[in-house]
């Protein structure tokens with residue numbers, strides 16, 4: 001096994017794992033093209049990182065983190081305004097989808113007093129779960145934060161996502177609040193203190 005920093009040309013495989021694994025998540029609904037662009041941006045930004053876990057050269061999991069997630073989403077939207085407008089227009093006829101987009105845009109306001117650093121996403125493909133791959137990726141993210149003098153970061157996950165909540169608890173993250181980003185869909189906010 002190897003864990004390596006992702007290259008820009010690996011954004012597509014990360015997007016595919018994301019879509020398959022985090023299928024209840026809001027970002028997954030926008031499709032592979034949007035997700036690939038987002039991950040290309042994250043991989044290229046000097047204040048973010050993605051690591052890929054490979055088993056015999058096959059990517060089976062990844063983790064992505066940012067030193068400043070609010071800046072990351074703002075910079076991404078500025079750089080990809082055309083794509084954002086296309087996604088917006090495609091969803092313009094679905095009140096439900098549009099509500100979700102607006103809810104997400106204002107979600108950062110709900111996190112105002114929380115750390116700027118964030119664990120953006122983590123996923124392991126189905127057949128490789130419960131083998132501590134996720135925890136090894138988590139440790140790698142912790143090292144990245146440590147090297148960047150970050151001692152506290154935030155994580156948001158669906159309140160009904162049992163495996164992710166158990167995983168974050170096992171990795172000593174503290175549940176600090178539950179918010180409703182999307183109507184009828186609660187999210188748990190964790191913080192992790194790095195010692």
Ligand SMILES: CC(C)(COP(=O)(O)OP(=O)(O)OC[C@H]1O[C@@H](n2cnc3c(N)ncnc32)[C@H](O)[C@@H]1OP(=O)(O)O)[C@@H](O)C(=O)NCCC(=O)NCCS
Nearest residue numbers: 121122123124129130131132133134135163164166167170
């Ligand atoms: C969350 C996820 C990344 C965990 O990856 P993983 O490699 O299976 O995790 P680990 O093997 O390191 O598990 C560590 C601990 O987490 C907890 N855990 C993980 N999956 C669990 C499950 N399905 N049920 C209960 N506890 C679970 C356990 O305490 C486990 O330790 P144990 O196996 O010794 O009991 C993986 O389940 C996943 O990809 N889920 C879908 C994507 C997702 O929801 N991501 C989070 C939102 S960004």
